[in-house]
Amino acid sequence: MAFDYDLFVIGGGSGGVRAARVAAETGARVGLAEEYRMGGTCVIRGCVPKKLMVFASGFSHAFEDARGFGWDVAEAAFDWPAFRAKKDAEIARLEGIYRANLDRAGVEAFDARATLAGPHEVTLSTGQSFRARHVLIATGGAPFMPDLPGIEHAISSNDIFDMEVLPGRALVVGGGFIACEFACILNGMGVAVTQLYRGEQILRGFDGEMRGHLAEAMCERGVDLHVGTDVERIDKADGALRVTRNDGHLHEVDLVLYATGRRPSTAGLGLEEAGVDLARGGAVKVDEWSQSSVPSIYAVGDVTDRVNLTPVAIREGAAFVETVFKANPVAVDHSVVASAVFTQPEFGTVGMTEEAARDAGPIEIYSAAFRPMQNILAGSEERVLMKLVVCAETRRVLGVHIIGPGAGEMIQLAGVAVTMGATKEDFDRTVAVHPTMAEELVTMKTPTRTA
Known part of the structure; x- marks a missing residue:
């Protein structure tokens, strides 16, 4: 059976790019398709731009501290458009590096959506079709937005990086690390922030004592945190957004950010039609070698919903290449991850x-x-x-x-x-x-x- 590629990777994020590049360096024929931008969630709409926003938002507190050390600091003001322009330029630079690294390794990259037409068949939105000995699914995840009245007025954690203006008042919905991080970021940039979480305490799954300590610290810094409550509906009113809680309380804000978790991006990829077993929620079920129920199809990163962190996806991508292309079976240990x-x-x-x-x-x-x-x-x-x-x-x-x-x-x-x-x-x-x-x-x- 003739194959066009030894490996075809669907998804140009951290895990997929690492696997493609390292596999190509072994001499394998490798193709990769990415429908949006190279770099995936981490580089384009996640870790990197978020950390730049963390840095930017931290200066407001630093200016306050400086006065205690004798500095005469003038009144500071944050310029969101200026920051956004520099942030966008940095993301574009990093995407260019990802593309250059793939090209240097000999990976053939396609700016297109890829779907499966069988265990070895990949079809692109351009109309091209290829046969691959192995297929690696590395499509990551996407924000979950609940079905409630007025949800179209809210933005997701993907959208916040591209805000045209910085809001004066914001409501952040969620209690996970993404919600907590953006509540602090917006607060540090001078936005009046309210955070709602339906659970009893933020950061479910983390150490209980630390969760309580952090919640108190966030409140002391100015985040108006409310737990045990959720949004019932969102309405537009007089140029603002009126948020009604399930306890009847109202919040009037300029922006509503939903950060209530992410889901694996597997819809419409043809995985189930190809025989790949999916878990509840859409994650690709894989074994310790990242192999799916179909022997020729593997998956790494957030699409498997194991440990959804960029360094883990990179480690999984490298382990996949060791196992499949270097005859050196490597299983990633997910038990201790900082x-x-x-x-x-x-x-x-x-x-x-x-x-x-x-x-x-x-x-x-x-x-x-x-x-x-x-x-x-x-x-x-x-x-x-x-x-x-x-x-x-x-x-x-x-x-x-x-x-x-x-x-x-x-x-x-x-x-x-x-x-x-x-x-x-x-x-x-x-x-x-x-x-x-x-x-x-x-x-x-x-x-x-x-x-």
């Missing part, structure tokens, strides 16, 4: 929550809450919270959780220790770097509680 929530303050986490660890066996909890040195002169009452979850029997550090400035940077190195299986005594014999916030991670000697 992550950061870029709220203000930041939240970094790796390993088990206190709740999950408690269910697994006896544990010790070490924690420290304190005002960092920088906040004292700045006049801020905001407190850092650091927490270690330790197995009482093996002494292994099962989880590290940090809320405070630079938490995302700190958790990366903590992730190395947790992945290696470091014990509490390994942390204890590590000499502290003083004066830093991070030294608290190695100076907590007495457990605050056991369970």
